[in-house]
Amino acid sequence: MTTRRRSRSDGARAAPKAPEGDGDRNDERAAERAVDRTSPEALQAAALRYLNRYDASVEQLRRVLLRQAQRHAAPAQLPEVRRHVDALLARFQESRLLDDGRYADTLARGLRERGASTIRIRQKLRQRGVAETIVEEVLQRAASEPGDADLNAARAYARRRRLTTRYDLTNPAERQKALAALARQGFSYGTAVAALGASSDDGWEEP
Structure with a gap:
C-alpha cells in the first residue's frame, strides 16, 4: 500500500482576505x-x-x-x-525673511574670505538661483571696495592651501604648479603671480 506524501502546499493556509473596502481606505489614508x-x-x-x-x-x-x-x-x-x-x-x-540681495552679499563675502575668485563666486551665485542683476550688483560692490578683491582672495587661497610652502617658487617647474593651482580657481595669471609673490616666505618676486 502506497502512502501519499503530503506536500507542504497541502497544509498551507490561505492568506486571509482583506475585508472589502480596506484597500480603498488605505488609499484614502x-x-x-x-x-x-x-x-x-x-x-x-x-x-x-x-x-x-x-x-x-x-x-x-x-x-x-x-x-x-x-x-x-x-x-x-x-x-x-x-x-x-x-x-x-x-x-x-x-517680510524680508528671504532676501536674495542679502543672501548673495553674505555668500559672496564668505567665499571671498575663503579665497574664491570673482569667476567662482559668480558661478556659485548662479547655481543657487540668484538673479543675474543681483549677482552683478554684488560683484560690482566688491570691486568698488578699497584694494583688489581678486588679489586678496588669491592670497587667502594661497595661504589656505599653503602654496608657498608646498612648492619651491624659485624652481620654474614648481612655480608653474603653484600658478596652475590658482588658475584653476579662476584667477588670472597676473593675479596669481602677484599673490604668490606677495605671500612668499622666501622673498621671491616675479621678475
Whole structure:
C-alpha cells in the first residue's frame, strides 16, 4: 500500500482576505498623509525648519519645497502645491525673511574670505538661483571696495592651501604648479603671480 506524501502546499493556509473596502481606505489614508505634507501649513513649517538651519535664496528654497512635494504628492496635486509654494515665497520675501540681495552679499563675502575668485563666486551665485542683476550688483560692490578683491582672495587661497610652502617658487617647474593651482580657481595669471609673490616666505618676486 502506497502512502501519499503530503506536500507542504497541502497544509498551507490561505492568506486571509482583506475585508472589502480596506484597500480603498488605505488609499484614502495615503492621500490624506500626502495632503498633510503638502498643505500650505506643512510647506511653511518645512520652509521655516530649513531656514532655521541654512541661509537660502528664493530659488533654492523653492527647489527644497518642490522636492518634498514630489515625494509625497500625486502628480495631479503638484500644480496646486506649486501655487502654495509661490504664495509662501512671496510672503517670505515681503517680510524680508528671504532676501536674495542679502543672501548673495553674505555668500559672496564668505567665499571671498575663503579665497574664491570673482569667476567662482559668480558661478556659485548662479547655481543657487540668484538673479543675474543681483549677482552683478554684488560683484560690482566688491570691486568698488578699497584694494583688489581678486588679489586678496588669491592670497587667502594661497595661504589656505599653503602654496608657498608646498612648492619651491624659485624652481620654474614648481612655480608653474603653484600658478596652475590658482588658475584653476579662476584667477588670472597676473593675479596669481602677484599673490604668490606677495605671500612668499622666501622673498621671491616675479621678475
